[in-house]
Amino acid sequence: MASSYLIQSPSFSTTLKLPSKPTTLKTTPSFLPIKAAAAAASSNNTPTPTPTPTSKSSNIRDKARHQNLTNPPQINNFSAKYVPFGADPETSTESYSLDEIVYRSQSGGLLDVQHDLSALKAFPGSYWRALFDSRVGKRTWPYGSGVWSKKEWVLPDISSDDIVSAFEGNTNLFWAERFGKQFLGMNDLWVKHCGISHTGSFKDLGMTVLVSQVNRLRKMNKPVVGVGCASTGDTSAALSAYCASAGIPSIVFLPANKISIAQLVQPIANGAFVLSIDTDFDGCMKLIREVTSELPIYLANSLNSLRLEGQKTAAIEILQQFDWEVPEWVIIPGGNLGNIYAFYKGFHMCKELGLVDKIPRLVCAQAANANPLYLYYKSAWDEFKAVKANSTFASAIQIGDPVSIDRAVYALKKSDGIVEEATEEELMDAMAMADSTGMFICPHTGVALTALMKLRKSGVIGATDRTVVVSTAHGLKFTQSKIDYHSNNIKEMACRYANPPVSVAADFGSVMDVLKKYLSKTPKY
Ligand SMILES: Cc1ncc(COP(=O)(O)O)c(C=O)c1O
């Protein structure tokens, strides 16, 4: 048979066949099975079909398995490996299989997952756009997940059978019409609600990848007795949920009294082994790194570059949701600083592989009480100094010594990026303002909105610039901060947008009195 490039097209019941000369494809996208991303020509290669499982006991995972048997996944050359972060590809030969348990390079630096871009480039951008679009909103295992709908760019080698997924991703890109108009004079402002998800934060995107790989490693009898993390609350919630779903033990190190009750109860409920440690996040991070180098506990923090492979799909999803038009700005709250790099990587891959022709400018927003990146940026990247992070309502980013500092700096330099900061009053006001327009955001998103407001005020971001603010966690995890604010119960904070409840006696007259007073101040009454 003539050589052909076949990639499995699991959203469909057949195999997608592309002509053997990929270079031709780049110039002749009309060859592509664009209709439904490959309404799938039947392959000469396809073995005699076996009947689709029909028994009542079969499920979407069984169907995917059956499809793999009938249309064996193959003959794409997609692959990925760990390489030292920032290493020169011309001279560095250091690399590791993703099946190795390794978090640091030989020199002690960060690692990065490097995909074989030449294999991915065998298919033009139009192909990838159509393929990804075709998988949205389906139940097909595992492609119904926003992360695994981009499987070839995430973990190309993993069997769908090993994937642990809650069909995360595909989160709402919310048009912040009223907030944009009322507070910023903007008409093209969007909030990417990554926190409206399985465990209430963007961490689900990375954790499905990490826990799936752990599942695979355990099936390969690699020494992994459990998975551990240090956390300010969201990583631990995601880790414990995905591990519980796969029956893998999880161990979480939490800084005592520094995370919200809602976040604390998540790993407890999901059966994790929870250590509440009398230190801050940076102290917990140091401890988990020491422990995971001694015990066969796999490290789940974003120091582990696998996590970022899942998180980068949020960037790809944003482009997809804009029909592959690129926004001018994307604003992301930063703490341990993995996510800003993950977004850069997602955007960069889309450009590199021809899905779009540019990338957005990135803004990383920090709480002024935990602002080591901001200080570094303000020193014109002169010298990085870790700080002692002070208490902040944006408690999930109370981090003074971010593990991914080098990744963040790289992402910001490559995207002509900016770093901003928000005081406690600014971030709480911004959160209250957004909530008053119908959102219910977390304080970290308040940090990002503050950055936006400052950059609008200084004219850096224009009124018509298409701008996306990344909302990283669900507001319901942070209700105590909202209660404090709306009760005017925060020392040295004016709480300008507080909306406290009115206590009123249980009689008609009293209720009418307060209502009339309220309505007299309401426009159009
Ligand atoms: C809600 C929330 N927002 C933002 C961040 C910052 O993400 P990163 O640590 O990747 O910078 C975190 C975690 O650190 C978080 O939990």
Ligand SMILES: N[C@@H](CCOP(=O)(O)O)C(=O)O
């Ligand atoms: N906000 C994080 C802090 C740890 O970040 P990670 O991305 O390195 O796991 C959390 O929720 O724990």
